[in-house]
Amino acid sequence: MNRREFIKGAVATAATLSFGTGIEVLLPPSTSDTTIAGDWVIDFTTKNITYVGSKNKAITTLELHRSLSEVLEKSDNMMYEIATNRHTDQHISLVNGYSIDEESINHLCDGFI
Numbered sequence: 001m002n003r004r005e006f007i008k009g010a011v012a013t014a015a016t017l018s019f020g021t022g023i024e025v026l027l028p029p030s031t032s033d034t035t036i037a038g039d040w041v042i043d044f045t046t047k048n049i050t051y052v053g054s055k056n057k058a059i060t061t062l063e064l065h066r067s068l069s070e071v072l073e074k075s076d077n078m079m080y081e082i083a084t085n086r087h088t089d090q091h092i093s094l095v096n097g098y099s100i101d102e103e104s105i106n107h108l109c110d111g112f113i
Helices: 003-008 061-073
Strands: 016-018 024-026 033-036 040-043 048-051 084-086 092-094
Touching: 040 061, 061 084, 061 092
Parallel strands: none
Antiparallel strands: 016 024, 024 033, 033 040, 040 048, 084 092
């Protein structure tokens, strides 16, 4: 899906922006919390990326990288530093102080961080 289709699939409400791709961005007053695919929370203030979804669900490291990149490309979020670097489709590095807790890493597949 290209960026135009991604944006076209967006439906806005007062507190939430939901994307047809499964990415959901929470819009609190500080715009510091972001949810990806309804299962991952990114806190731009603490730079923590946490899995909050069901026990039996996982996404690939590449999907996490792409989702984070799309969220950070939004004009409202361009002030934040990038969270990941992609070395290969299966090898992603966290950068700029971002972290993922050990439990959350268990919900990533097909690669490593």
